[in-house]
Amino acid sequence: MRREEARQRAEQSRVVNDARAQFIDTTLASGSRAAGRTVAKLNLPRPAVLVSIRRGRDLLIPHGDTKLRTGDVVTLLCERECISEVQIAFAEKKKSNFAKDSE
Structure with a gap:
């Protein structure tokens, strides 16, 4: 067991x-x-x-059906070339100016 853990750490x-x-x-x-x-x-x-989700004191291993919540701290592993795409996926939604324009 320890050999396997050492291999994984390496x-x-x-x-x-x-x-x-x-x-x-x-x-x-x-x-x-x-x-x-x-x-x-x-x-x-x-x-x-998506590697893990920290939700309060819990650490979750995410699966396809895991629902993300406000306040979750997510850890991702990605190639450097796609960092901006990943940031966009987690960014705040753009607010529509429609309501302001119609006033």
């Missing part, structure tokens, strides 16, 4: 030190595009993986 170290990939932590704001959606509906770019 593999994680290689990923963290890889110049092509990066871990990203982000907290879902109340207006986040991702809040209220399931992991499957996020449409993350292919070279990005």
Whole structure:
């Protein structure tokens, strides 16, 4: 068992030190595009993986049907080239100016 844990740690170290990939932590704001959606509906770019969700004191391993909530802290692993796409997926929704224009 310890050998397997050591192998996994070594593999994680290689990923963290890889110049092509990066871990990203982000907290879902109340207006986040991702809040209220399931992991499957996020449409993350292919070279990005949602690794974990910290919800209060709980640490969740996400699955496709896991629903994200405001305040969740999500950890993703993605290739550096798709960081901006990942940030857009978790950004706040744009507010419509329609209501202001009609006044």
